[in-house]
Amino acid sequence: MKNNFKKLEEKILKIAISIAKDGKGAIFVIGTKVKYEKLLKQKFEPFSIFDEGAEKLVKSLGMIDGAVIIDKEGKVREYGVMIKKARAFLGYGTRHAAAITASKNKNTVILCSEEEQKVKIFKDGRYIMQIDALQKNVEKSVPKISTTLESLGAGFLGTIGVVSLAPALGIALIPGVLVFGGSYFAIKKIIEKITGKK
Secondary structure (H helix, E strand, C coil), X not given: CHHHHHHHHHHHHHHHHHHHHCCCCEEEEECCCCCEEECCCCCCCCEECCCCCHHHHHHHHHCCCCXXXXXXXXXXXXXXXXXXXXXXXXXXXXXXXXXHHHCCCCCEEEEEECCCCEEEEEECCEEEXXXXXXXXCHHHHHHHHHHHHHXXXXXXXXXXXXXXXXXXXXXXXXXXXXXXXXXXXXXXXXXXXXXXXX
16 A cells, blocks of 8 residues: 555656646645535546546646545545635745645645746645756656655654745755755655665
8 A cells, every 4th residue: 555655646746747847736635634625516436546547637637726635545536626724824825825734634735836836745734845847857756756755754844934945944855856844864864765875
């Protein structure tokens, strides 16, 4: 199951990078422990992200207003939903507020920022990672990014409040990828584990 979840994260990250590259916005919630309300009337049969041709459909659903809810086995459960009780945070828009709120209860949220053309990852109510969709060949780094996410968790990572301070607060692990908060020593050890270099 753990390996399947890693593959799921990788698929969603690739879709999200593609959306952000196109200058579009989206929000994907991996996990179903979130309160939401449907924005659209929809007749929708859940499908697996691992089905043939599913990636194009997921990309299209992601660009519709609202979030896409995907369970941890990879079934797309809902699309076009509004996250309930999302509280606005200074310096962030409604999509970011929804991402922070939806990432609580052990959910992973992957957000595409249309303005910045970045992919942002939230876990445990915290903004933990940013990927520059315009970084050359960043798609090839998705397996490393997913492994880093798995290694990091969110236990020692802190929420940041001001995006303009991000480079000062983050540490680049992979070109075009920034991890926020946390202790330098812990992140350095993870980099050594992943790369095998000291």
